[in-house]
Amino acid sequence: MVEIPAGSADAVPAAEVEDMDLYHPKSWWTKYVFSQDAKIIAVQYSVTAIAIGLVALVLSWLMRLQLAFPGTFAFIDADHYYQFITMHGMIMVVYLLTALFLGGFGNYLIPLMVGARDMVFPYANMLSYWIYLIAVLILAAGFFAPGGPTGAGWTLYPPQAVLSGTPGGQDWGILLMLSSLIVFIIGFTMGGLNYVVTVLQGRARGMTLMRMPLTVWGIFTATVMALLAFPALFVACVMMLFDRLLGTSFFMPAIVEMGTQLQHGGGSPILFQHLFWFFGHPEVYIVALPAFGIVSDLISTHARKNIFGYRMMVWAIVIIAALSFVVWAHHMYVSGMNPAFGFFFATTTLIIAVPTAIKVYNWVLTLWRGDIHLTLPMLFALAFIVTFVNGGLTGLFLGNVVVDVPLSDTMFVVAHFHMVMGVAPILVVFGAIYHWYPKVTGRMLNEVLGHIHYWVTFLGAYLIFFPMHYLGLLGVPRRYYEIGETSFVPPSAHTLNIFITVMALVVGAAQVVFLFNLIWSLFRGREAGGNPWRATTLEWQTPQTPPAHGNWGKELPVVYRWAYDYSVPGAPEDFIPQTQPATGGVTREVTA
Amino acid sequence: MNVTLLFLAVIGAIVAWWMAGQRLTSKPWLEASPVQTATGLDDHPPVPTIKIGLYVFLGVVGAVFSLFISAYFMRMASSDWWGMPVPRLLWVNTALIAASSAALQWAKNEARHGRMENLRPALAAALLLATLFLIGQIEAWRELNTAGYVLTDNPANSFFYMLTGLHGLHILGGLAVAGRTTLRAFAADIPSAQLRLSVDLCTVYFHFMLAVWLILFALFAGWANDFVDLCRQLLS
Numbered sequence: 089m090v091e092i093p094a095g096s097a098d099a100v101p102a103a104e105v106e107d108m109d110l111y112h113p114k115s116w117w118t119k120y121v122f123s124q125d126a127k128i129i130a131v132q133y134s135v136t137a138i139a140i141g142l143v144a145l146v147l148s149w150l151m152r153l154q155l156a157f158p159g160t161f162a163f164i165d166a167d168h169y170y171q172f173i174t175m176h177g178m179i180m181v182v183y184l185l186t187a188l189f190l191g192g193f194g195n196y197l198i199p200l201m202v203g204a205r206d207m208v209f210p211y212a213n214m215l216s217y218w219i220y221l222i223a224v225l226i227l228a229a230g231f232f233a234p235g236g237p238t239g240a241g242w243t244l245y246p247p248q249a250v251l252s253g254t255p256g257g258q259d260w261g262i263l264l265m266l267s268s269l270i271v272f273i274i275g276f277t278m279g280g281l282n283y284v285v286t287v288l289q290g291r292a293r294g295m296t297l298m299r300m301p302l303t304v305w306g307i308f309t310a311t312v313m314a315l316l317a318f319p320a321l322f323v324a325c326v327m328m329l330f331d332r333l334l335g336t337s338f339f340m341p342a343i344v345e346m347g348t349q350l351q352h353g354g355g356s357p358i359l360f361q362h363l364f365w366f367f368g369h370p371e372v373y374i375v376a377l378p379a380f381g382i383v384s385d386l387i388s389t390h391a392r393k394n395i396f397g398y399r400m401m402v403w404a405i406v407i408i409a410a411l412s413f414v415v416w417a418h419h420m421y422v423s424g425m426n427p428a429f430g431f432f433f434a435t436t437t438l439i440i441a442v443p444t445a446i447k448v449y450n451w452v453l454t455l456w457r458g459d460i461h462l463t464l465p466m467l468f469a470l471a472f473i474v475t476f477v478n479g480g481l482t483g484l485f486l487g488n489v490v491v492d493v494p495l496s497d498t499m500f501v502v503a504h505f506h507m508v509m510g511v512a513p514i515l516v517v518f519g520a521i522y523h524w525y526p527k528v529t530g531r532m533l534n535e536v537l538g539h540i541h542y543w544v545t546f547l548g549a550y551l552i553f554f555p556m557h558y559l560g561l562l563g564v565p566r567r568y569y570e571i572g573e574t575s576f577v578p579p580s581a582h583t584l585n586i587f588i589t590v591m592a593l594v595v596g597a598a599q600v601v602f603l604f605n606l607i608w609s610l611f612r613g614r615e616a617g618g619n620p621w622r623a624t625t626l627e628w629q630t631p632q633t634p635p636a637h638g639n640w641g642k643e644l645p646v647v648y649r650w651a652y653d654y655s656v657p658g659a660p661e662d663f664i665p666q667t668q669p670a671t672g673g674v675t676r677e678v679t680a
Numbered sequence: 681m682n683v684t685l686l687f688l689a690v691i692g693a694i695v696a697w698w699m700a701g702q703r704l705t706s707k708p709w710l711e712a713s714p715v716q717t718a719t720g721l722d723d724h725p726p727v728p729t730i731k732i733g734l735y736v737f738l739g740v741v742g743a744v745f746s747l748f749i750s751a752y753f754m755r756m757a758s759s760d761w762w763g764m765p766v767p768r769l770l771w772v773n774t775a776l777i778a779a780s781s782a783a784l785q786w787a788k789n790e791a792r793h794g795r796m797e798n799l800r801p802a803l804a805a806a807l808l809l810a811t812l813f814l815i816g817q818i819e820a821w822r823e824l825n826t827a828g829y830v831l832t833d834n835p836a837n838s839f840f841y842m843l844t845g846l847h848g849l850h851i852l853g854g855l856a857v858a859g860r861t862t863l864r865a866f867a868a869d870i871p872s873a874q875l876r877l878s879v880d881l882c883t884v885y886f887h888f889m890l891a892v893w894l895i896l897f898a899l900f901a902g903w904a905n906d907f908v909d910l911c912r913q914l915l916s
């Protein structure tokens with residue numbers, strides 16, 4: 089035990105933060121529709137992302153129906169099946185997860201958690217949402233365009249993506265997809281500038297970087313990554329548009345299609361793969377890092393214990409971000425690359441497991457002997473840890489070239505990435521919504537409905553994706569419309585497919601309970617009060633709940649401590665808000 | 681992807697340098713302390729938020745161009761590539777954009793010293809020169825097109841048109857902002873702090889675009905290839 093004097097020399101001098109000039113809305117339109125308030129924009133982003141995500145959910149149902157009962161549904165032909173796959177993948181990864189974590193949670197939480205009145209460029213922030221909405225509409229327009237949306241797979245590999253054999257390849261589908269992505273990236277850049285610069289410049293007095301909650305660290309680092317990775321997708325999309333519309337040959341090799349020699353020649357499809365995965369792999373962590381950050385805060389708050397190894401958690405986030413830019417070619421082991429490259433990328437891939445494992449250990453050690461409250465956010469956080477470990481371990485398998493080559497085109501890969509970057513982040517999204525809904529609306533979500541939602545989703549997701557690993561090991565290929573008769577797939581695999589489909593329908597239906605809960609609780613939920621979870625971070629210390637325009641009333645908050653002062657020995661309560669000054673000296677245990 | 685990785689290394693170095701000043705090794709759990717005010721500790725005024733925003737944006741633009749250049753080198757490795765001649769006009773254009781950048785630098789200095797009578801012509805000159813650059817670029821396109829170097833003929837041509845086009849679009853965007861700043865300069869009597877900042881931001885942006893153009897020009901003229909070959913030889 090040591091006595092830490094008030095005003096210890098260890099304290100970092102805080103930057104003076106001026107009050108910013110806020111844009112004050114004058115009409116209903118500028119207040120709720122064309123709003124420049126990050127909180128409104130966050131809700132707009134979230135609602136749009138969830139709405140388009142529901143479309144993707146229904147598409148996954150249709151795919152599963154085809155896999156379980158091939159040929160039963162007349163409207164699901166091969167073309168439609170590939171269109172469903174493509175749209176499901178792209179929507180879930182880019183338009184749901186990226187937009188929800190960065191546009192939704194980023195907009196709501198960054199200004200509140202760092203103690204700012206709003207984002208630093210509110211106008212660009214508003215534009216960001218509306219451009220995102222346009223991107224979503226362009227994407228959805230694919231369903232109504234002649235020839236339907238593209239069926240090229242979410243990776244959009246050329247040359248097949250722009251050939252007539254692929255649905256939408258010579259129609260509107262691929263054009264709409266590429267232009268939607270370009271528009272999305274432009275819109276995201278506007279938002280991303282805000283998230284980064286707000287963290288850099290907008291922090292309240294006393295909020296040093298090392299006092300920021302890990303949620304902010306996760307979203308901040310993910311945004312920096314996204315700003316550097318999305319340009320690769322932008323470049324790939326622009327070049328493919330040139331190939332498709334103007335007849336250039338960036339990616340298109342000499343090719344004979346339906347007996348006619350095309351004008352293209354000499355292009356390199358591998359070049360596209362490099363560009364795509366240079367975006368595609370960081371994208372995994374763009375989704376994962378905010379989830380890591382949020383889950384750290386959920387665990388700490390609901391286990392009433394400070395996060396274990398805060399510094400390590402911050403460093404791990406930064407190291408993961410840096411490493412994720414040098415692993416992209418592990419998605420290309422089967423593209424015929426130089427084995428030396430394969431070795432290099434396998435090594436970097438496996439190294440990422442080290443900081444990631446540090447994070448997992450730290451979450452578990454935070455729980456260790458904590459005062460664990462099994463609230464809904466905590467349940468989802470626990471589910472995340474388990475799911476992430478599962479998905480991460482199969483990632484270690486697939487990171488090795490010799491294991492990846494035979495498994496690459498099987499359901500094993502589908503199972504792996506759904507566990508690690510589908511189910512795991514979505515569980516965090518749910519946990520985060522149960523956690524912050526009271527702040528956004530002032531009311532608690534219903535517990536009973538929440539538990540139904542949680543158990544069906546958590547257990548159901550395992551019942552869907554665990555058997556898929558087994559199917560993959562059997563050699564059941566992915567992306568196939570219909571397997572038909574094969575010598576290596578036993579009839580039991582078919583039964584398993586039916587089981588998976590039934591579970592997928594059930595889990596999907598459970599989300600209706602969640603949606604109902606969101607709407608019902610808005611009007612009938614229990615009043616939450618300002619700080620229902622008795623949390624330390626700034627967003628729970630706002631004068632009003634939901635926070636009013638400008639967030640903080642007359643005076644900006646001043647931060648005196650880090651975000652994890654839970655169960656401090658000798659303190660009157662089991663949490664000390666970040667805004668509470670040290671009175672005299674604080675006694676605490678120090679492990680030197 | 682070497683060019684991109686090089687670019688990322690530069691960005692990474694900047695991030696690392698910045699983080700080194702952020703006391704990432706501090707132990708926040710030991711620091712329950714009142715906030716010390718920053719007065720007297722900061723000698724130089726803080727960088728304006730909008731300027732940080734511009735730098736981050738330029739980082740994104742830099743990523744886009746370095747990825748395009750990576751793609752350029754990777755595509756160049758295939759056998760169907762043959763270089764295109766550099767029209768003499770491009771030299772003129774290079775001089776124009778460099779002069780435009782210099783005029784903005786002049787404007788920035790004048791704005792700092794509050795000399796409105798010089799600021800206005802400097803800004804107008806910069807605008808004019810940048811516009812002439814764009815017209816020159818379009819003229820170069822037409823020249824090449826009539827000479828038979830069309831977009832789809834060869835990947836070198838495709839890259840030339842695409843990259844000059846993209847660069848031109850960025851200049852166009854810069855012109856819109858610089859134009860607004862110029863209008864404000866003509867409407868105002870004294871250079872307000874905001875006007876000075878605007879001129880400052882335009883200068884940073886156009887200097888960056890000049891640098892991008894010089895790299896692209898080196899690429900099209902083929903010097904960059906010699907340089908890359910030299911690097912390869914040094915590495916192997």
